[in-house]
């Protein structure tokens with residue numbers, strides 16, 4: 399029987415690999431590397447190669463490199479932005495990716511072999527590879543065992559770097575996209591992590607008695623951290639973000655927006 403592993407590699411620093419991930423990588427016969435164009439994707443692919451080189455210096459495994467189908471811009475595909483149009487675009491893109499995975503697992507992995515993909519951060523967070531592979535495997539005419547190895551996500555790295563818990567006592571935590579942060583009524587946000595933000599949506603949250611804990615390129619040598627009242631740090635943060643984006647050509651940031659409470663309860 400074939401085995402396919404989705405391995406969380408942590409969000410930036412190879413030292414974030416768990417012992418379980420290390421062991422899983424040691425057992426792999428074929429590593430599938432999805433090459434994606436632009437926006438620092440080449441740097442992320444290079445990091446995956448670096449991880450494999452470190453874990454398997456013998457090179458006793460095969461690397462299968464494939465071009466991942468690029469996600470088309472929403473306007474090109476469905477005539478306008480908005481949630482429904484976005485879902486159509488993503489569904490089409492996922493179908494193309496499923497076809498690619500189906501071919502890879504059928505043709506590039508032999509019976510008895512273990513294949514793996516190295517997924518950024520944790521496979522469960524804003525990553526649809528698990529359901530995509532589940533669906534591909536259920537459509538294949540052969541049994542394939544799927545394993546998922548958790549990883550340290552950008553959210554965990556962010557809170558560790560800022561030395562904060564994700565939530566205060568008894569408080570809920572939401573994880574939202576930049577797209578949602580662009581549209582939501584700011585008064586409804588109390589304690590939310592924002593990911594996949596392409597337009598610095600935090601600037602909508604001034605005048606809200608909110609703090610921000612922001613991190614970019616977490617776990618890498620370019621790591622940037624900013625914390626403070628949104629009202630006070632917003633201008634500097636916008637400038638820092640723009641400068642970093644210009645310098646590197648891409649940015650990957652995550653932040654927590656937290657409404658300040660008059661009497662912050664002590665404890666955990």
Ligand SMILES: C[S@@+](CC[C@H](N)C(=O)[O-])C[C@H]1O[C@@H](n2cnc3c(N)ncnc32)[C@H](O)[C@@H]1O
Nearest residue numbers: 519520523524551552593594615616650651652
């Ligand atoms: C497609 S999601 C993948 C998240 C990943 N599965 C995880 O567990 O962190 C990509 C988003 O994660 C966040 N992200 C991932 N790595 C990051 C890093 N090293 N520094 C800051 N944000 C990061 C950013 O918000 C980025 O837009």
